[in-house]
Amino acid sequence: MNAPPKLVVFSDLDGTLLDHDTYQWTAARPALDRLASMGIPVVLASSKTAAEIRLLQADMSLTQHPAIVENGSGIIGLDGENQTPTYTKLRRQIEALPDRLSRRFRGFGDMDAAEVAAVTGLSLDAACRAKARDFSEPGLWSGDEDDLGQFQDVLSAHGINAQQGGRFLTLSFGRTKADAMNTIVAALKPEKTMALGDAPNDIDLLQAADFGVLVANPHRPPLPELPGEEQGRIIRTTQAGPTGWNTAVNAYLDMLNEHVGHNSHG
Numbered sequence: 649m650n651a652p653p654k655l656v657v658f659s660d661l662d663g664t665l666l667d668h669d670t671y672q673w674t675a676a677r678p679a680l681d682r683l684a685s686m687g688i689p690v691v692l693a694s695s696k697t698a699a700e701i702r703l704l705q706a707d708m709s710l711t712q713h714p715a716i717v718e719n720g721s722g723i724i725g726l727d728g729e730n731q732t733p734t735y736t737k738l739r740r741q742i743e744a745l746p747d748r749l750s751r752r753f754r755g756f757g758d759m760d761a762a763e764v765a766a767v768t769g770l771s772l773d774a775a776c777r778a779k780a781r782d783f784s785e786p787g788l789w790s791g792d793e794d795d796l797g798q799f800q801d802v803l804s805a806h807g808i809n810a811q812q813g814g815r816f817l818t819l820s821f822g823r824t825k826a827d828a829m830n831t832i833v834a835a836l837k838p839e840k841t842m843a844l845g846d847a848p849n850d851i852d853l854l855q856a857a858d859f860g861v862l863v864a865n866p867h868r869p870p871l872p873e874l875p876g877e878e879q880g881r882i883i884r885t886t887q888a889g890p891t892g893w894n895t896a897v898n899a900y901l902d903m904l905n906e907h908v909g910h911n912s913h914g
């Protein structure tokens with residue numbers, strides 16, 4: 649059996665490891681190469697589907713590591729982690745709701761790939777990957793706030809959580825990125841964990857890590873000060889996206905080398 653890794657890095661994608669505008673990650677390549685040479689796993693953690701994340705993992709040479717998909721509802725690439733997809737059950741429960749409420753919600757499962765491409769701005773190929781869902785259902789809500797409240801109450805009685813994102817209302821059985829991170833940490837048993845994210849839905853992930861990095865995103869208002877920032881357990885980058893990612897990861901690896909470099913587990 650392999651020795652546990654010294655560190656596992658958990659990272660959000662959009663606005664964090666991927667540039668907000670161009671979706672490029674090449675600015676983070678030096679730090680990614682350094683992590684790879686040290687045998688440190690990088691676990692991608694995103695709202696994207698397994699089909700979408702596998703493509704990015706291949707691009708970044710990260711296919712040997714687990715990843716967190718559909719906002720924590722699922723984990724791919726972890727031995728012994730056999731999850732039963734819940735998408736069909738989720739869709740059935742939405743369809744069984746009173747028509748007055750369910751017809752206000754138009755999920756990706758109600759749309760063909762062309763419509764998903766139109767509402768997301770994705771290409772048709774990418775829309776097909778975004779439609780290949782196992783656990784959660786994003787969709788557009790067309791009712792008023794009162795109906796939305798009732799919809800959420802009824803869903804909640806079925807154990808379904810509804811999260812409002814920038815554009816889509818995403819329904820799932822409620823596991824978060826941090827829940828999935830805990831499962832991966834229990835399996836890999838790293839000495840330390842580092843997490844990077846840019847948005848409110850990454851805060852749990854940053855709080856669950858030994859060291860958290862809030863990557864600057866000039867496209868959203870800055871988050872209020874987080875617990876742990878004053879102690880330096882959580883830091884903010886000044887550079888945005890993959891450039892900030894690269895700087896923060898390199899600085900943390902330098903610091904770990906200084907402090908534990910003389911310890912050998914060989």
Ligand SMILES: [Mg+2]
Binds near residue numbers: 660661662664845
């Ligand atoms: Mg993000």
